Amino acid sequence: MVVAEVRLPLDGQELLNEAIRRGAGEAEMYLELARETEIEAYKGRVESAVVARSTGIALRVIRGGRLGFAYTTDTGPAALRDALAAALATAEVTPADPHLALPDPAAAVVPGDQFYSADVEDTPVEEKARLALEAERLALAGDPRVSQVAETIYSDSCRSITVRNSRGVNVSFRVCNANLVVEVVACEGESRNTGTGFGTAGSVRALDVAAIASEAVAEATRLLGARPVPSAKVPVVLAPRVMAQFINIAGRALSALPVQRGRSMFAGRQNQQVASPLVEIVDDGLLPGGARSGPVDSEGVPSRRTVAVAGGRLQAFLYDMYTGRHDGVPSTGNGYRSSFRTVPEAAPTNVYLAAGSETPARIIGGVANGLYVVDVTGITTGGANSISGDFSVGATGMWIEGGELTRPVREVTIAGNILELLRDIDGVADDLRFTNIMGFSGAPTVRVSSLAVSGSGQ
Numbered sequence: 001m002v003v004a005e006v007r008l009p010l011d012g013q014e015l016l017n018e019a020i021r022r023g024a025g026e027a028e029m030y031l032e033l034a035r036e037t038e039i040e041a042y043k044g045r046v047e048s049a050v051v052a053r054s055t056g057i058a059l060r061v062i063r064g065g066r067l068g069f070a071y072t073t074d075t076g077p078a079a080l081r082d083a084l085a086a087a088l089a090t091a092e093v094t095p096a097d098p099h100l101a102l103p104d105p106a107a108a109v110v111p112g113d114q115f116y117s118a119d120v121e122d123t124p125v126e127e128k129a130r131l132a133l134e135a136e137r138l139a140l141a142g143d144p145r146v147s148q149v150a151e152t153i154y155s156d157s158c159r160s161i162t163v164r165n166s167r168g169v170n171v172s173f174r175v176c177n178a179n180l181v182v183e184v185v186a187c188e189g190e191s192r193n194t195g196t197g198f199g200t201a202g203s204v205r206a207l208d209v210a211a212i213a214s215e216a217v218a219e220a221t222r223l224l225g226a227r228p229v230p231s232a233k234v235p236v237v238l239a240p241r242v243m244a245q246f247i248n249i250a251g252r253a254l255s256a257l258p259v260q261r262g263r264s265m266f267a268g269r270q271n272q273q274v275a276s277p278l279v280e281i282v283d284d285g286l287l288p289g290g291a292r293s294g295p296v297d298s299e300g301v302p303s304r305r306t307v308a309v310a311g312g313r314l315q316a317f318l319y320d321m322y323t324g325r326h327d328g329v330p331s332t333g334n335g336y337r338s339s340f341r342t343v344p345e346a347a348p349t350n351v352y353l354a355a356g357s358e359t360p361a362r363i364i365g366g367v368a369n370g371l372y373v374v375d376v377t378g379i380t381t382g383g384a385n386s387i388s389g390d391f392s393v394g395a396t397g398m399w400i401e402g403g404e405l406t407r408p409v410r411e412v413t414i415a416g417n418i419l420e421l422l423r424d425i426d427g428v429a430d431d432l433r434f435t436n437i438m439g440f441s442g443a444p445t446v447r448v449s450s451l452a453v454s455g456s457g458q
Helices: 012-021 077-090 118-122 125-141 209-222 240-253 256-260 321-327 360-365 418-423
Strands: 026-042 045-063 066-072 146-165 170-188 191-201 230-238 281-284 305-310 351-353 369-377 390-401 404-417 425-428 433-435 441-443 446-456
Touching: 012 026, 012 045, 012 077, 012 146, 026 125, 045 077, 045 125, 066 077, 118 146, 118 170, 125 146, 125 170, 125 209, 146 209, 170 209, 191 209, 191 433, 230 240, 240 256, 240 281, 240 351, 240 369, 240 418, 240 433, 240 441, 256 321, 360 404, 360 425, 360 446, 369 404, 404 418, 418 425
Parallel strands: 230 369, 351 441
Antiparallel strands: 026 045, 026 146, 045 066, 146 170, 170 191, 230 446, 281 305, 281 351, 369 390, 390 404, 404 446, 425 446, 433 441
């Protein structure tokens, strides 16, 4: 079922014109329609299935250099006029700021339909449920040591967005994505371990159910019998899902607002070497299948591909209109709203570490003694600081000896600084993968020449 177009009783342009008549220097309307599905399978049946719809309209006005903002979920004419009145009223009490501005229309915008896959909306919920059940079945059948599938969740989201302002911006587009997560528990003797498989794509048919289930089984079973190792500073290989989480934190720190406030590890480092020459960090708002892709950002500025770090050198930050005016540079199309309930702020879209040319096997093969990390804990709950770059997180994985994966390892901590980690990367593989664990981000397998591993094993 398609996310239908909302026809406002009060025309969008009429609403903007009214804002100008009532004293706004500039005005913006942001309309968002969303349809989200979440299905959880457990023990061969659908435990829960939810389809949620929402509609919201946000209004921003700039009046005398002051920002006013309000939103409503009621699209009736009275509610829209009330929201406009509220936005104008808030502009009376906020501080004046010379950097506030809305964008002019762009000469060319990428067609919005390239980010939309009809099958996310057209696939019946019954088929999506069967997909989740099939993932659970495959995981259970994947290895006799799998005792249960703790969680199987299929989810998707389709949003229809219109951005319109008093300067002439008027863009509408739709974007969809689908996700599947499988978590299994494997047991052998006294040993018990969990493993997770994850997939995200721009369409339902692009999800590889068998590969996602297989990934969960492989992770759970290969870590059975895991034990700590002695504390040491050794080469560490980070699996794509792990490195992507560090890149997500780096992406937030590359956003212009924390940089301007001095609350970023990259503050004051522009045009400096901040990483290994092998490191290229990209933010791509036009990435096919990206969770935050679209022809424009939440302000109507055309999306683009920004290379923030090239050859290890920091060459660009991620800007929205406000932070761009603050630094005297154009927006990079990174004005992002988590929903219509928030004003846009500079933030990453789809940030990733670009793939290298080596295979993961060769990356691992270059380690005489070290650790291959397949999962980390605590990184999303304060274990990594985007201001200082310091991190200390729990890790599980495999010990590497003579370039080969040997015994499983758990109950260890890896610690250091993200900037130092980026500088010490001496191998980048060709297996770029994306994850939605902390927000959409991606990375390939990487090797770090030296990292502190703390454990109690002998």
